[in-house]
Amino acid sequence: MREEKRIECKNDDVKEEKIAFEKIVVVGYALTSKKINSFLQPKLLTLARSKGISFVAIDQSRPLSDQGPFDILLHKLSGKEWRKALEDFRQMHPEVTVLDPPDAIQHLYNRQHMLQDVADLNFSDAYGIVRSPRQLVIKKDPSSIPEAVSKAGLILPLVAKPLVVDGTAKSHELALAYDQHSLQMLETPLVLQEFVNHGGILFKVFIIGEAIKVVRRFSLPDVSKQEWSKSASVFRFPRVSCAAATADDADLDPSIAELPPQLLLERLAQELRHRLGLHLFNLDIIRERGSKDRFYVIDINYFPGYGKIPDYEHMFTDFLLSLVQSKYKTNSAGVC
Numbered sequence: 013m014r015e016e017k018r019i020e021c022k023n024d025d026v027k028e029e030k031i032a033f034e035k036i037v038v039v040g041y042a043l044t045s046k047k048i049n050s051f052l053q054p055k056l057l058t059l060a061r062s063k064g065i066s067f068v069a070i071d072q073s074r075p076l077s078d079q080g081p082f083d084i085l086l087h088k089l090s091g092k093e094w095r096k097a098l099e100d101f102r103q104m105h106p107e108v109t110v111l112d113p114p115d116a117i118q119h120l121y122n123r124q125h126m127l128q129d130v131a132d133l134n135f136s137d138a139y140g141i142v143r144s145p146r147q148l149v150i151k152k153d154p155s156s157i158p159e160a161v162s163k164a165g166l167i168l169p170l171v172a173k174p175l176v177v178d179g180t181a182k183s184h185e186l187a188l189a190y191d192q193h194s195l196q197m198l199e200t201p202l203v204l205q206e207f208v209n210h211g212g213i214l215f216k217v218f219i220i221g222e223a224i225k226v227v228r229r230f231s232l233p234d235v236s237k238q239e240w241s242k243s244a245s246v247f248r249f250p251r252v253s254c255a256a257a258t259a260d261d262a263d264l265d266p267s268i269a270e271l272p273p274q275l276l277l278e279r280l281a282q283e284l285r286h287r288l289g290l291h292l293f294n295l296d297i298i299r300e301r302g303s304k305d306r307f308y309v310i311d312i313n314y315f316p317g318y319g320k321i322p323d324y325e326h327m328f329t330d331f332l333l334s335l336v337q338s339k340y341k342t343n344s345a346g347v348c
């Protein structure tokens with residue numbers, strides 16, 4: 013149940029005090045148990061409580077409309093049924109902020125579309141340029157891959173990524189293909205992306221509404237020309253970048269480890285937030301080896317592992333309150 017407490021606020025124009033009501037913010041959540049463990053840590057729950065935010069688990073066996081009332085609905089679950097239930101709920105309850113709209117999230121679950129907004133944006137400013145690697149989608153016959161690759165003019169080596177990201181471990185099983193012939197050993201449907209040497213370090217830019225936090229992570233090492241021209245094979249690799257191990261404290265070459273300029277990241281994040289229609293995501297960004305200001309976005313993840321960022325509890329609770337405050341301002345314009 014929502015509680016209310018009285019607060020006072022001043023209207024500078026008429027210099028008169030009025031009473032407003034500040035609600036306890038109720039955040040309904042529908043998350044996997046893995047996400048609950050990594051995200052809803054005690055330090056988040058404690059800070060949230062002290063700021064008047066309460067997290068309430070959504071019971072997936074009951075209709076959404078029978079639950080609540082919620083101010084905000086936070087979710088990361090898969091399945092058509094769930095998306096439909098959520099869409100219906102959004103229509104019926106426009107007063108609830110759903111983080112985020114199911115269609116906008118779905119857009120990221122297909123690697124063919126995931127980086128399209130980065131490509132369209134063609135971002136460039138005084139601090140650098142940001143692109144997405146050239147890529148090709150193959151939906152059917154693996155034996156057609158070598159010809160399709162040479163037709164498209166893609167340059168080896170290529171990173172092979174499952175087309176659909178559906179939260180399973182398999183959708184994160186990637187491979188590096190060094191030669192044209194081995195390409196037929198890959199499993200379709202997939203995306204083939206040009207491998208960009210980047211010194212083995214990537215930057216994860218975590219976005220929470222308007223706030224951003226960037227961290228370094230270990231990534232795949234560079235591939236030299238001699239190496240790949242000699243290798244005739246496909247090298248399969250497990251998840252490398254989402255390991256909690258940070259590269260922030262490692263002794264690294266400064267030209268590789270230097271974080272992308274904060275202003276560039278802020279502008280990029282702002283653009284992508286609007287284009288994607290999302291509040292909660294991260295970008296995997298690499299700097300092309302040998303360049304200072306040429307960056308590539310290689311992956312975008314919805315509602316990523318925020319629990320791995322030190323102090324995420326402050327960023328996240330501030331964000332939740334800012335959502336409610338901006339709604340309150342819109343609804344009560346002129347009152348206070």
Ligand SMILES: Nc1ncnc2c1ncn2[C@@H]1O[C@H](COP(=O)(O)OP(=O)(O)OP(=O)(O)O)[C@@H](O)[C@H]1O
Nearest residue numbers: 145171184205206207208231232253254310311313
């Ligand atoms: N185009 C590329 N050039 C160089 N390295 C790449 C490229 N694409 C992917 N990688 C490497 O492969 C790793 C995994 O790729 P990607 O991030 O696309 O996969 P993912 O399964 O979506 O990962 P996540 O766990 O972040 O969701 C990257 O972190 C990076 O180390």
Ligand SMILES: O=P(O)(O)O[C@H]1[C@H](OP(=O)(O)O)[C@@H](OP(=O)(O)O)[C@@H](O)[C@@H](O)[C@@H]1OP(=O)(O)O
Nearest residue numbers: 047050177179180253254313314315316317318
């Ligand atoms: O496993 P973690 O909590 O760290 O979070 C990972 C998250 O898994 P989860 O949503 O099941 O938790 C992944 O989601 P799916 O693509 O598998 O849906 C993906 O977003 C990764 O990039 C996240 O790692 P990060 O990019 O933040 O390092």
Ligand SMILES: [Mg+2]
Nearest residue numbers: 253296311312
């Ligand atoms: Mg990634």
Ligand SMILES: [Mg+2]
Nearest residue numbers: 177311312313
């Ligand atoms: Mg990903």
